[in-house]
Amino acid sequence: MNRTHFLSVCLLSLGTLPLLAAQDPAVTVPGVTPAPAAAVAPATPAAPVPTFTDEQKMEMYGWILGKQRGLFELGFTADQVALIVKGLTAAAAGRPAPYNPDQILPQLDAFMQKRQDGYLTKLRDQNLAEAKAFFEKLRENKNVVELADGLRYEIVKPGAGAFPKVTDTVKVHYTGRLLNDTVIDSSVERGEPVEFALNQVIPGWTEGLQKINQGGKIRLYIPPQLAYGDSGNQGVPPGAALVFDIELLEVKAGAPAAAPAPAVKP
Numbered sequence: 633m634n635r636t637h638f639l640s641v642c643l644l645s646l647g648t649l650p651l652l653a654a655q656d657p658a659v660t661v662p663g664v665t666p667a668p669a670a671a672v673a674p675a676t677p678a679a680p681v682p683t684f685t686d687e688q689k690m691e692m693y694g695w696i697l698g699k700q701r702g703l704f705e706l707g708f709t710a711d712q713v714a715l716i717v718k719g720l721t722a723a724a725a726g727r728p729a730p731y732n733p734d735q736i737l738p739q740l741d742a743f744m745q746k747r748q749d750g751y752l753t754k755l756r757d758q759n760l761a762e763a764k765a766f767f768e769k770l771r772e773n774k775n776v777v778e779l780a781d782g783l784r785y786e787i788v789k790p791g792a793g794a795f796p797k798v799t800d801t802v803k804v805h806y807t808g809r810l811l812n813d814t815v816i817d818s819s820v821e822r823g824e825p826v827e828f829a830l831n832q833v834i835p836g837w838t839e840g841l842q843k844i845n846q847g848g849k850i851r852l853y854i855p856p857q858l859a860y861g862d863s864g865n866q867g868v869p870p871g872a873a874l875v876f877d878i879e880l881l882e883v884k885a886g887a888p889a890a891a892p893a894p895a896v897k898p
Contacts (some may be wrong), residue, residue, distance in 0.1 A: 642746040706747040725775055756862055756871035763856055765871035766811050770853060775808075783787035784853035785840050789876070793846025796830055796883045798838060809875045816867045816874070834859050836874070846883045852876045 684692075698704070703713055722730060767784065770776055776786045796802050805825045807818040819826045826837075830838055836854030844850040854874045856862070864870040 675712075679818070703752050706744075707750065708747075752870055755869055756864075758868055758871070759871035760856060762811055763871070766873060767853070767855060774855065778881075779839070781835075781858065782855040783836055783839055783858055785843050786851040788846060788849040788851055791845035791848025792895065794883050795843075795845045795884075796841055796880070798831050798842065799886060801827060801829050801882060801884040801886070802841060803884070804841075804878050804880055806876055806878040808889060809874065811873055827882075827884075837876070840876075841878065841880065844878075844880050846880055849877070849879045852878065 669839050680686045684716035698713075701716075708716070719730065767776070767782070770784060771778070773786070776784050778784050803825050804827075805819050807820050808816045810816060813819070830841060834854070836852055839858070840850065840852040840854070852875070854876065856873055859872065859874045860870075862870050864872060868874065
């Protein structure tokens with residue numbers, strides 16, 4: 633039987649953990665002065681790294697397995713975790729599967745998918761709430777222009793060349809972040825600008841880049857519905873709003889049928 637789907641659920645649990653860790657409720661709003669931070673105590677010398685016993689290393693290995701499989705995020709109870717440990721113990725001892733895999737795996741797949749869906753729904757709702765609060769706060773920044781569909785932008789530096797059209801190809805340097813300043817993708821960090829067709833990216837980019845001309849810099853505040861929506865994408869959690877700092881280096885008239893895109897397609 634095909635067991636790929638069940639394995640992909642397990643891997644999805646692993647892949648979404650860093651996204652959850654990145655979702656700090658605090659958001660930063662450029663142009664709005666945050667509340668004063670608490671005083672930071674002077675740095676103290678780093679303590680020497682202790683030597684761990686083999687028992688401690690094995691305990692840590694168990695913790696890593698639990699985090700990779702999302703035992704906390706997927707909401708397993710203590711009794712359910714005990715059953716997972718029972719299964720691990722059987723596998724470690726080389727004993728056969730406790731039940732017929734061909735019979736139980738379809739049901740296990742459905743069970744895990746339901747848990748996964750619940751986790752992603754919770755993560756999406758959290759991100760949507762943070763995005764709503766962020767965009768409400770952003771109205772305090774008078775340099776930011778708000779468009780009818782919810783896109784916001786700020787001209788950081790006006791350009792001197794042509795404004796791109798939706799059918800054009802653009803060459804840009806950019807850095808994209810989540811609302812807590814976690815970088816999701818950056819051509820600046822890679823040290824190489826990116827060229828792509830303006831009609832082959834997320835709506836927030838297609839619309840926003842037409843507001844700046846060649847040689848200029850713009851900051852786009854992209855709500856979830858103009859980014860990756862409820863699904864998320866490659867390091868972008870479901871329901872996440874995004875902030876992009878973009879420098880428009882060049883505009884080429886007439887987009888080709890296909891064009892390369894950034895690692896995390898804006």
